[in-house]
Amino acid sequence: MKIRDFRIHSIAISDPPLRSSFGLHAPLALRTVIELESADGVIGIAETHGGEGPAKALESLRARVIGQDATRLFVSLADLRGQGEYRMALAALEVASLDLIGKTVGLPVHALLGGKVRDDVPFSAYAFYKHAWGESKYGEALTPEGLVTQVQELIADYGFGSVKLKAGVLEPDEEIETIKLLRQTLGTNVPLRIDPNCVWSVETSLRAGRALREELSNGGYLEDPAQGMADMAAVRAGLLAEGIETPLASNMAVTSFETLAESYRTDACQVVLGDHHYWGGLRAVLELGRVCETLGIGLSMHSNSHLGISLMAMAHVAAATRQLSYACDTHYPWQSAADEIVAEGRIPIVGGNVRVSDAPGLGVTLNYDNLEKLKERYSKSPIRARDDVAEMRQHVDPHWERRRW
Amino acid sequence: MKIRDFRIHSIAISDPPLRSSFGLHAPLALRTVIELESADGVIGIAETHGGEGPAKALESLRARVIGQDATRLFVSLADLRGQGEYRMALAALEVASLDLIGKTVGLPVHALLGGKVRDDVPFSAYAFYKHAWGESKYGEALTPEGLVTQVQELIADYGFGSVKLKAGVLEPDEEIETIKLLRQTLGTNVPLRIDPNCVWSVETSLRAGRALREELSNGGYLEDPAQGMADMAAVRAGLLAEGIETPLASNMAVTSFETLAESYRTDACQVVLGDHHYWGGLRAVLELGRVCETLGIGLSMHSNSHLGISLMAMAHVAAATRQLSYACDTHYPWQSAADEIVAEGRIPIVGGNVRVSDAPGLGVTLNYDNLEKLKERYSKSPIRARDDVAEMRQHVDPHWERRRW
Numbered sequence: 001m002k003i004r005d006f007r008i009h010s011i012a013i014s015d016p017p018l019r020s021s022f023g024l025h026a027p028l029a030l031r032t033v034i035e036l037e038s039a040d041g042v043i044g045i046a047e048t049h050g051g052e053g054p055a056k057a058l059e060s061l062r063a064r065v066i067g068q069d070a071t072r073l074f075v076s077l078a079d080l081r082g083q084g085e086y087r088m089a090l091a092a093l094e095v096a097s098l099d100l101i102g103k104t105v106g107l108p109v110h111a112l113l114g115g116k117v118r119d120d121v122p123f124s125a126y127a128f129y130k131h132a133w134g135e136s137k138y139g140e141a142l143t144p145e146g147l148v149t150q151v152q153e154l155i156a157d158y159g160f161g162s163v164k165l166k167a168g169v170l171e172p173d174e175e176i177e178t179i180k181l182l183r184q185t186l187g188t189n190v191p192l193r194i195d196p197n198c199v200w201s202v203e204t205s206l207r208a209g210r211a212l213r214e215e216l217s218n219g220g221y222l223e224d225p226a227q228g229m230a231d232m233a234a235v236r237a238g239l240l241a242e243g244i245e246t247p248l249a250s251n252m253a254v255t256s257f258e259t260l261a262e263s264y265r266t267d268a269c270q271v272v273l274g275d276h277h278y279w280g281g282l283r284a285v286l287e288l289g290r291v292c293e294t295l296g297i298g299l300s301m302h303s304n305s306h307l308g309i310s311l312m313a314m315a316h317v318a319a320a321t322r323q324l325s326y327a328c329d330t331h332y333p334w335q336s337a338a339d340e341i342v343a344e345g346r347i348p349i350v351g352g353n354v355r356v357s358d359a360p361g362l363g364v365t366l367n368y369d370n371l372e373k374l375k376e377r378y379s380k381s382p383i384r385a386r387d388d389v390a391e392m393r394q395h396v397d398p399h400w401e402r403r404r405w
Numbered sequence: 406m407k408i409r410d411f412r413i414h415s416i417a418i419s420d421p422p423l424r425s426s427f428g429l430h431a432p433l434a435l436r437t438v439i440e441l442e443s444a445d446g447v448i449g450i451a452e453t454h455g456g457e458g459p460a461k462a463l464e465s466l467r468a469r470v471i472g473q474d475a476t477r478l479f480v481s482l483a484d485l486r487g488q489g490e491y492r493m494a495l496a497a498l499e500v501a502s503l504d505l506i507g508k509t510v511g512l513p514v515h516a517l518l519g520g521k522v523r524d525d526v527p528f529s530a531y532a533f534y535k536h537a538w539g540e541s542k543y544g545e546a547l548t549p550e551g552l553v554t555q556v557q558e559l560i561a562d563y564g565f566g567s568v569k570l571k572a573g574v575l576e577p578d579e580e581i582e583t584i585k586l587l588r589q590t591l592g593t594n595v596p597l598r599i600d601p602n603c604v605w606s607v608e609t610s611l612r613a614g615r616a617l618r619e620e621l622s623n624g625g626y627l628e629d630p631a632q633g634m635a636d637m638a639a640v641r642a643g644l645l646a647e648g649i650e651t652p653l654a655s656n657m658a659v660t661s662f663e664t665l666a667e668s669y670r671t672d673a674c675q676v677v678l679g680d681h682h683y684w685g686g687l688r689a690v691l692e693l694g695r696v697c698e699t700l701g702i703g704l705s706m707h708s709n710s711h712l713g714i715s716l717m718a719m720a721h722v723a724a725a726t727r728q729l730s731y732a733c734d735t736h737y738p739w740q741s742a743a744d745e746i747v748a749e750g751r752i753p754i755v756g757g758n759v760r761v762s763d764a765p766g767l768g769v770t771l772n773y774d775n776l777e778k779l780k781e782r783y784s785k786s787p788i789r790a791r792d793d794v795a796e797m798r799q800h801v802d803p804h805w806e807r808r809r810w
Contacts, residue, residue, distance in 0.1 A: 075520035075521065101512075101516075105512065106510070114479065114480065115481075284695075287691070290696060291695060294666050295666055322483065
């Protein structure tokens with residue numbers, strides 16, 4: 001399975017004006033798609049973060065990728081492990097090599113990972129405060145009521161059985177009110193999670209934890225309320241002191257195996273949000289599952305804006321990870337069908353689930369026409385890195401600063 | 406890769422009169438060899454513990470094995486995880502299914518595990534106090550001097566670069582003296598480890614740790630000196646209080662992922678001895694590597710008496726486990742070439758290393774003539790379970806009891 005070609009495609013995809021504590025999503029989100037082609041002409045693909053940085057990191061590995069055997073590609077790059085600029089590149093190459101191996105030998109990626117423990121991978125509705133402009137079918141949502149309408153539409157379209165609110169946007173009391181309104185509207189069987197991306201103080205986090213004690217129980221969690229391991233641990237200790245057992249989830253304090261051990265010692269985080277793009281690939285997420293199980297920590301999955309290749313890669317590893325204890329995040333409903341580069345078409349989310357493919361490899365291949373369109377869109381756009389602050393200043397408030405509550 | 410046949414072979418192999426704190430090895434050691442045959446006629450093999458218990462556990466799974474796809478066999482048995490009587494059976498089935506998958510698709514097991522990070526897997530000389538009888542080429546070793554002679558012979562035959570002494574047999578001072586004599590004889594570049602299998606008190610353990618402070622440094626360790634997590638932690642704390650950083654290794658206090666977390670909290674063990682036969686298979690050992698790395702714990706590998714199938718399975722997983730930080734244990738030199746059931750012949754250990762096979766699957770197949778001989782030996786022997794105490798009473802001391810020092 002010698003690799004004879006390595007192609008890197010920088011693409012831009014439409015993105016609606018979603019808000020977070022970091023600012024505003026630009027009209028274009030950037031992704032990178034890679035292809036590994038073997039001497040037999042089999043092609044393995046992967047999708048990762050976009051823009052100049054990720055593409056350059058991948059390009060710099062070309063000489064080490066060409067000529068390498070796909071079954072050894074990932075370990076042959078082990079010396080780059082721990083070098084931050086290669087973190088996502090190595091993961092993308094692992095995914096593409098697993099796709100290539102699977103397509104060559106006729107096995108789905110989940111079989112290469114040890115076998116699927118589930119056919120259907122649960123995903124959570126990912127609700128955002130949102131502006132009205134753009135072409136998304138979902139309208140403005142800048143109030144608790146607007147947000148609830150959005151969630152109802154998402155559930156109607158995809159059947160999601162749990163909901164995550166991207167918070168840190170409105171005043172904390174309004175966000176608390178949003179969750180309370182979601183609970184009232186959706187009933188008690190839909191787990192709720194709220195994620196202000198670390199912009200709350202310990203005090204605000206405790207206030208939210210207290211106010212949402214019932215709403216975040218039954219499978220919900222409070223994600224990254226405060227910044228840093230120490231403040232997360234203080235929130236946890238404060239909540240426990242009041243008898244509130246709402247777990248804290250994290251993909252910002254706990255971002256790696258290294259930080260996970262510290263988190264365990266300080267009890268800063270009870271649910272880790274894994275992400276194969278960040279954590280070192282699909283096998284690393286499987287291993288993360290075992291680490292979490294060993295330490296009594298729950299496992300969920302983080303997402304950035306992405307297309308169907310990433311969604312199916314997430315589905316394969318989630319299907320093979322016995323320890324996955326929460327529905328995964330996905331931005332997929334925010335992307336448009338017209339932008340899908342997967343030749344098999346947009347991947348269905350039914351009943352909140354993605355059915356993992358049993359076809360060889362990831363079970364998806366490239367639609368080269370659409371890929372070309374998105375590459376052209378990338379070429380014609382000046383955007384080379386995500387800058388949600390600039391978008392916010394341009395479209396909403398010229399003096400906007402990320403603030404803490 | 407549907408499994409159409411499942412064959413279970415109980416065998417008995419020659420074993421020399423090795424001593425441990427548990428007593429005396431019997432002249433026959435028991436193993437179980439399994440074969441999984443696919444509808445295509447490809448055969449996957451594995452080797453595990455022997456006697457009636459392991460064979461019965463495997464046999465009881467027949468209806469769930471036949472007809473299952475090899476790529477899903479292991480996860481299809483996930484409900485039996487955690488049921489002690491199936492622990493080794495599940496691991497054996499995982500190894501055999503990986504061998505079957507690899508032989509079917511033309512990939513070595515290490516490639517299925519993510520890729521080998523090393524070609525040569527280091528093993529340690531496994532030295533035993535030993536009686537003279539039997540057919541082993543190694544003679545009596547019941548004194549420090551006899552043991553040193555044995556180690557010199559093992560090193561001459563296999564080129565081992567590190568040495569483990571199975572202790573808990575002689576008076577602790579004699580065993581300490583043995584290690585000191587080994588250090589004097591072998592020089593400072595050969596890491597030494599000593600394993601009394603938990604029969605030392607905390608005080609004796611501290612005495613040994615103190616006496617062997619220099620001898621167990623430079624890559625050595627003190628393995629399972631005292632019994633149970635609390636006493637292991639007490640030994641560690643006591644040694645650290647005296648500035649002695651000799652790591653404690655364990656395969657007796659730490660026997661599972663569950664016990665590993667407790668060990669981390671109490672610092673009872675700084676090196677885990679993994680073993681795919683016990684820990685849930687090859688993938689579980691890979692995951693153990695990640696858990697150990699995350700927690701800052703070293704990783705070595707445990708062994709029982711075994712033939713070439715187990716040795717090659719150990720080599721595959723060790724080759725793919727980046728975090729392996731110590732040479733592996735193996736009893737292989739104590740088994741006889743005449744008993745080898747691997748058709749490719751006895752697996753070479755050169756320079757202390759086993760070269761992992763790049764052939765499909767485990768890279769070894771069965772010698773059915775030898776297998777039949779060993780099955781016959783099993784049938785004709787009354788032994789159905791290991792009983793080192795009975796052997797000790799029969800051959801050495803009719804009143805022998807396992808003692809603690």
